[in-house]
Amino acid sequence: MVKNDSPSRVSLKSITPDVSTAMGGLHRAAVSAAQVAKVEDEILELVRIRASQINGCAFCLDxxxxxxxxxxxxxxxxxxxxxxxxxxxxxxRERAALALTEAVTLVHDGRVPDDVYAQAAAVFDEAQVAALIWAATVINAYNRIAIATRMVPGAYQPAQK
Structure with missing residues (x-):
């Protein structure tokens, strides 16, 4: 449990703005690839939530x-x-995306098994599988950033349409 009196952590955006900008660019490119491939927004959010659950990232879950x-x-x-x-x-499709996300997130547990990849390839085309792998990779990176820097959940509000 993170206490309120925990020492502050480094602000990656302030200290390494070029890397932070590059990470944002990777995120935007992954989102764009998913849009071009026509991966449903609902599936992408499920991917982001599920990876964040596995990693225990409160900020990203929020x-x-x-x-x-x-x-x-x-x-x-x-x-x-x-x-x-x-x-x-x-x-x-959601089940295939979630299984692939779990395998990518838990890659140390036996890599991405052939049956999991085949399940995804059976319901998504190659561009969609690639987009899902990028989506899982990006959220896993963001989870690690948020956890390492102890980003505090709660204040985020979705953009208004």
């Missing part, structure tokens, strides 16, 4: 559950996302 709700995601699906295999609430 952000992406708010973004998902703002885009119309159902509370029930958000609440059971960490047990998605046990529910009937997710489509075949």
């Amino acid at each position: 952000m992406h559950t708010k973004d998902a709700r703002a885009k119309g995601e159902q509370e029930q699906r958000i609440h059971v996302l960490n047990a998605w295999r046990e529910t009937p609430f997710f489509t075949e």
